[in-house]
Amino acid sequence: MSRIIQKRRRTTVAHVEAMNLLTSTQAELKESKQRCAAEENLRKQQEERSKQEIDQLREELQQLQVSKGENRERKQQEERGWEEIDQLWEEIQQLHVSKGKTRERRRGFWKRIQRLWKN
Numbered sequence: 001m002s003r004i005i006q007k008r009r010r011t012t013v014a015h016v017e018a019m020n021l022l023t024s025t026q027a028e029l030k031e032s033k034q035r036c037a038a039e040e041n042l043r044k045q046q047e048e049r050s051k052q053e054i055d056q057l058r059e060e061l062q063q064l065q066v067s068k069g070e071n072r073e074r075k076q077q078e079e080r081g082w083e084e085i086d087q088l089w090e091e092i093q094q095l096h097v098s099k100g101k102t103r104e105r106r107r108g109f110w111k112r113i114q115r116l117w118k119n
Helices: 002-118
Strands: none
Touching: none
């Protein structure tokens, strides 16, 4: 009978130890699942932040490209303006030369008239 009681005690002790091990394993599993879930949430948050940063950088790049295009267009317009100014300046100089020639022709004409008149 003593052997049966001892066997039963050993079985009970083993059962209690197994239950304790099971309980602690379940607790570790639960903690592990919580850690995994927390890590997954953190990863998703970081991924979302990264996506937002990428979108923001894309938007900034697009704005810079638009600005660059506007600056290029403005510079081209400015260059065309200077070309037009140069062309107008040249035309003005030609008009001054032409005006001077016309003035000289008129003087020559009136001098010939005066000479003819005197003669």
